[in-house]
Amino acid sequence: MRVLAIGFRIICGLNALIGHIFSWLSLGIVLVCFTVVVQRYFFATSYVWMQDLYIWLNGAMFTAVAGFALMRNDHVRVDIFYRPAKMRTKAVVDLIGAVFFLLPFCAVVYAYSIPFVTRAWSYSEGSANVGGMPGLYILKSFIIVFIALLALQGLAMILKSIIVIAGHSDLLPVSQRYRESANLSDSEGDA
Amino acid sequence: MMDPVLIGELLAGLMFFGIIGFLLLGFPVAFTLAGVSLMFAAVGMAFGVFDPSNFGALPNRYIGFMTSEVLVAVPLFIFMGVMLERSNIAEQLLLTMAKLFGNLRGGLGMSVIIVGSMLAASTGVVGATVVTMGLISLPAMLRAGYDPKLATGVICASGTLGQIIPPSTVLIFMGDMLSGINSQVQMAKGNFAPTAVSVGDLFAGALLPGFLLVGLYLAYTIFKAITDPESCPATPVPPEEKKYLLREVAVSLLPPMLLILSVLGSILGGIATPTEAASVGAVGAMILAALRWRLSFTILRETTVATATITSMVFVILLGASVFSIVFRLMGGDNLVHEFLSNLPGGPLMAVAVVMAIMFVLGFILDTFEIIFIVIPITAPVLLMMDVDPVWLGVIVGVNLQTSFLTPPFGFALFYLRGVAPDTLPTSAIYKGILPFVVLQVLAIAILFAFPGIVTWLPRLIAG
Amino acid sequence: QGNITWRMVTTWPKNFPGLGVGAQRLGDRITAASGGRLTVQVYSAGELVPPLQSLDAVIDGTAEMSHGAAYYWQNKSPALSFFTGVPYGMTTPELTAWMRYLGGQELWDEVYDQFGVQGFLSGNTGTQAGGWFKNELKSVEDLKGVRFRTPGLGGRVWEKLGATVTNMAAGEIFQALQSGTLDAAEFVGPYNDLALGFHQVAKNYYMPSFVESGLATELVVDKAKYQALPEDLQAIVKDVCQAEYDQVAADFYANDPRALRTLVNEHGVTVRAFPEDIMEAGAKASQEVIEELRNSDDPMVKKVTESFIEGLSLVRERTEMVDLPYQVSRQKYLKY
Numbered sequence A: 001m002r003v004l005a006i007g008f009r010i011i012c013g014l015n016a017l018i019g020h021i022f023s024w025l026s027l028g029i030v031l032v033c034f035t036v037v038v039q040r041y042f043f044a045t046s047y048v049w050m051q052d053l054y055i056w057l058n059g060a061m062f063t064a065v066a067g068f069a070l071m072r073n074d075h076v077r078v079d080i081f082y083r084p085a086k087m088r089t090k091a092v093v094d095l096i097g098a099v100f101f102l103l104p105f106c107a108v109v110y111a112y113s114i115p116f117v118t119r120a121w122s123y124s125e126g127s128a129n130v131g132g133m134p135g136l137y138i139l140k141s142f143i144i145v146f147i148a149l150l151a152l153q154g155l156a157m158i159l160k161s162i163i164v165i166a167g168h169s170d171l172l173p174v175s176q177r178y179r180e181s182a183n184l185s186d187s188e189g190d191a
Numbered sequence B: 001m002m003d004p005v006l007i008g009e010l011l012a013g014l015m016f017f018g019i020i021g022f023l024l025l026g027f028p029v030a031f032t033l034a035g036v037s038l039m040f041a042a043v044g045m046a047f048g049v050f051d052p053s054n055f056g057a058l059p060n061r062y063i064g065f066m067t068s069e070v071l072v073a074v075p076l077f078i079f080m081g082v083m084l085e086r087s088n089i090a091e092q093l094l095l096t097m098a099k100l101f102g103n104l105r106g107g108l109g110m111s112v113i114i115v116g117s118m119l120a121a122s123t124g125v126v127g128a129t130v131v132t133m134g135l136i137s138l139p140a141m142l143r144a145g146y147d148p149k150l151a152t153g154v155i156c157a158s159g160t161l162g163q164i165i166p167p168s169t170v171l172i173f174m175g176d177m178l179s180g181i182n183s184q185v186q187m188a189k190g191n192f193a194p195t196a197v198s199v200g201d202l203f204a205g206a207l208l209p210g211f212l213l214v215g216l217y218l219a220y221t222i223f224k225a226i227t228d229p230e231s232c233p234a235t236p237v238p239p240e241e242k243k244y245l246l247r248e249v250a251v252s253l254l255p256p257m258l259l260i261l262s263v264l265g266s267i268l269g270g271i272a273t274p275t276e277a278a279s280v281g282a283v284g285a286m287i288l289a290a291l292r293w294r295l296s297f298t299i300l301r302e303t304t305v306a307t308a309t310i311t312s313m314v315f316v317i318l319l320g321a322s323v324f325s326i327v328f329r330l331m332g333g334d335n336l337v338h339e340f341l342s343n344l345p346g347g348p349l350m351a352v353a354v355v356m357a358i359m360f361v362l363g364f365i366l367d368t369f370e371i372i373f374i375v376i377p378i379t380a381p382v383l384l385m386m387d388v389d390p391v392w393l394g395v396i397v398g399v400n401l402q403t404s405f406l407t408p409p410f411g412f413a414l415f416y417l418r419g420v421a422p423d424t425l426p427t428s429a430i431y432k433g434i435l436p437f438v439v440l441q442v443l444a445i446a447i448l449f450a451f452p453g454i455v456t457w458l459p460r461l462i463a464g
Numbered sequence C: 001q002g003n004i005t006w007r008m009v010t011t012w013p014k015n016f017p018g019l020g021v022g023a024q025r026l027g028d029r030i031t032a033a034s035g036g037r038l039t040v041q042v043y044s045a046g047e048l049v050p051p052l053q054s055l056d057a058v059i060d061g062t063a064e065m066s067h068g069a070a071y072y073w074q075n076k077s078p079a080l081s082f083f084t085g086v087p088y089g090m091t092t093p094e095l096t097a098w099m100r101y102l103g104g105q106e107l108w109d110e111v112y113d114q115f116g117v118q119g120f121l122s123g124n125t126g127t128q129a130g131g132w133f134k135n136e137l138k139s140v141e142d143l144k145g146v147r148f149r150t151p152g153l154g155g156r157v158w159e160k161l162g163a164t165v166t167n168m169a170a171g172e173i174f175q176a177l178q179s180g181t182l183d184a185a186e187f188v189g190p191y192n193d194l195a196l197g198f199h200q201v202a203k204n205y206y207m208p209s210f211v212e213s214g215l216a217t218e219l220v221v222d223k224a225k226y227q228a229l230p231e232d233l234q235a236i237v238k239d240v241c242q243a244e245y246d247q248v249a250a251d252f253y254a255n256d257p258r259a260l261r262t263l264v265n266e267h268g269v270t271v272r273a274f275p276e277d278i279m280e281a282g283a284k285a286s287q288e289v290i291e292e293l294r295n296s297d298d299p300m301v302k303k304v305t306e307s308f309i310e311g312l313s314l315v316r317e318r319t320e321m322v323d324l325p326y327q328v329s330r331q332k333y334l335k336y
């Protein structure tokens, strides 16, 4: 069990680190887009690569942060039954979901994205817009990053479920333990 | 051997209901949608009615979302809203407004409605608005002797206005989807000079209906103030605070109001695209925060993390829903929906009403984004083919889904408020309090059905 | 052997005048000519994949065919621009000549080989319109800071002329023009532009385009699957494409002037020619853009550029000696 808990902590740590780093891209989106607006309206100039850049930053951000959001339990659930459920029931739901829904999804997207991404690398694909950003292949690779981080977090979810079902919740960090529903807001994200 | 077309359609239909069943388990919606669709795709493959190479479309669609010019407005608006909230600008706004209206009976309630509609205008993120207002104004209203039913009803209802009052992230996604579907449908109908539908049109279309709702909420509060004065007593400002009121209005109320109005105005006035205006709004929110010495590293970090995770959550639902729509469409679900909707007695209005009813019921368990990502792509093509106005459709859907946030026992807004309300407040008060507002919502939908011009007039006026 | 069904993804909306209609007709003709042995199922833009992912869809095997324009994929190889048309490039018959008799098709096959696909020309819009401008242009000076929507290499040329170039999807151009985000935009020509309603917001319609002098569309097929087809089906695909190339060109030739009459007579549009100095500066800028391609590090791009320049130098002799003087005389002397 202890080994599982260590594995769980490592994955969560990784996603938290990546999540915090890539969250800053949201500030990047704001600043680059604002610069484009100012240049266009006040200086009558614009650069196609900048128009690509802030759009691409969003693509990189929401894919890279997805695993972190799953860790924080930000992904919306239908919680009519889930919310009031016992800890163990929640663990079983997460175990089933991770094994039968999340991981197959990751596997299918991975299988169909690998050739797509490898190909983009093979000819160093850039923006479809002439004068746009180089490195579209890097943005395309974020589909793989997305899937990898999500699958890892799915694995962490499985580890956590096993730990909880085995009755060792105390091995989990406090913020990551299931709560039984005294506080109704616990499993809600921000949206 | 059964006809493969029939098998495909049968599977597609079963999949729709199967997904709803599996969602009740409570696993995150985005992945349940994708996972269950994959299971049905596997069954479809076994019957030879689904070709797995169609999944090759997934990375192509994903990179399409990742490079979408229209959808990048979503993180920008969320950033603006979260920044206003985390830097306490929203709170100050609410407190000042409450003082301004405090001398009136029901005044506190009215100020919550007005601020709710403004915060709504800035973010469109329902949870955050309900939580903010619940934390700040619910204690104030209860202290002032408000009927808890009225207090919670006002907060929940105004907190969901963000769905419909532009700018709204829901309307951005809806506009993006409807503009594509509309041009397809118009071309298919042989109309080579269709009026394009944009996010801006949807914003313009939603403005008057948003005002209509605000008006109805205000009217109800005034009605309560007259017929049941006990339920909403006045909260006069002490005279010694009065002399600072003007200054407070100038500092706390006007700047964020001007920011929100100028963002919205530049979109509706056609000066900027929603994305451009959103970036200006986000920078504006940072400047307002900085002017109050609230733009610390911590607040910036909180804002970026909240923006990134909310954005990711919404987009990941879109990614999961793509799996569903590929499987559903290619197994023949499109035909199924088409046959069902176009054979209803009562024509287009009946078809819209049925789709609305389905969405409303889905609203008991699902969030707005999931519903529109699932339902709009499969029903809107049929409805637009029947000459339903796309902007009207989008706005009606918006109001309808906003209502589903409020319907007990599963309305999301009620949960959010329950989470921040004091334990002494019974849940039944929240449920009872929202009922009059649900009636007002239904009334608003009826009005929009009877007078579609309320939606279509402004976009047409702007388009000239 | 049983019947085969192929999926064709396209970059055009369903029923889009000239191009979307042409893609559908091309699919239907293959189905009909093969007696249903090769049935083509056409998906319009976005139905299966986003429009600009159509080529990827074929390479990935999500679809067997894609109908679009080769220059959309210039980020995969800059050489591909030549098989659609480049600034100050060839007209429709000139491009046809280069592709069929002067080595164009062979080079195109070589470029597409690396992606495992094969391209056939499948339509041509003819020389396009130069664009819709809110304000009249007197000289090249008037282009300074003009916010102009035009994609591809043409955009680079306009940038060199001083315009601020943006890319924007077709569906968004109208609103951007109306709102002032754009001062000018070009799309295709009267036949398509009428449909998008630009005449409501900009009245100066400039002709002709010097950056899109004859835009060819393509049908791309999965090469391995194509070569696995029986020979008669291979021939049907190839020949239907050739027939459609002419069909689409005829469609534009007949319907562009009809649409232009409507624009002028019913919507008060003023047709103008670009001032001489813009045409001249445009040629200079176009030459610079082509030179950049000629100096590319990529030997394939270099080779295609050389072949294009050589081909153009040859065919323009005929055009300028025969077609051009005839047309000038006809315009001057023939009265009806």
Ligand code: NA
Residues within 6 Å of the ligand: B120, B121, B122, B123, B124, B125, B161, B162, B163, B164, B165, B166, B167, B168, B169
């Ligand atoms: Na809003």
Ligand code: NA
Residues within 6 Å of the ligand: C128, C186, C187, C188, C212
């Ligand atoms: Na063009």
